[in-house]
Amino acid sequence: MTTGDEIVDATFTALYEHGYADLTMEAIGEEFDKSTSLIHYHFDSKADLLATCLETIHDEFLEDLEHDPETDPEQRLLRLAELVVGGTGDDGVDEFHTALLELRAQAPYDEALREQLARNDAVWREHIADIVRDGIEQGVFREVDPEHFAALFRSAIEGAQSHNVILGEDAPSEDAMAGIEELLVHELLVESERTEGADA
Template sequence: MGDASADIMSATYRALCEHGYADLTMQRIADASGRSKAALHYHYDTKEELLNAFLDDMLDQFEARLACESADPAERLGTFLDAVFDPAAEVTGEFPVALLEIKAQAPYHEPYRTRLREMDERMRELLEATVAEGVESGAFADCDPETVARFVVTLINGSHARNVALGEAPEQGRTLVEAYLERTLGVSA
């Protein structure tokens, strides 16, 4: 599918931003893609199937943004926070609202829940490994890496909800996460 898949994912993103989850239709995605609705159905039988593929694509892109080859755990932690709190240029506008709408559908759509759980687990695993390495090397203060990872990911999720629901700037959430990490790990992230 290649280019067609990338074009459809991009159109899905644009349609989600413009219409939100509740008003998203295959026709609106087709309109955003410049393809016919029939062409979309050639690749995806249903809107849910297309959104599952979109969430998979989003997870792949997010994981690519989290990648950091640095041997320094503090640098990897900073890269992680940049990926979470300083989204890519194309992740702007109404997308955080649309993502929260998808999250709100997760209790009713197991495939959405599965993909969101995978994203959460990936963030926790990456954080836990980074913190464990930092503790082991002496770069970070002694702590329980699993607890730190779970707490930070919970703060990130809460920050996203506060951003969308209350208009709180992402920087406020990042400041809280950084303060927690500085107190817990003994270093600035």
């Protein structure tokens, strides 16, 4: 793990522990095993550090997905939903998702965060759209607009993730996942294709 990666990890830990309002370079330094001066050496400001955190975590998550051995388009979508939505830890709250929600909440007031989140979102939607295109080409999904579906799917899984963080054990996570699987994936993409094939 590089020094930059260690700083990113320390930042997310500090963000979860202190919240955005009380997040300082000193608080991050308390979670960092090396000299705090290294944080200032690698990053010009807290805003620069937080934008980099968003970019790094986003890239690592997509890299993990790209190395997923699952090739079936339907299962790829469902696995993606599970990874994004199912982020509760043993105590009912996932530290990473809590910290991520803190950053998202600041985006309307922080141009650097908003721009990075917009870039991340565009990549996410294109990744989902690519899965849908693969499914259409393989004949397992019906013809839909991949970009429209990607925007809907992305909004659904991100909303369910936020519910997990905000509501904890009271979040309707299982219902959300059931709806994503049954209504978004099966009915919009899969079942319609099977029905059309049977009618033919």
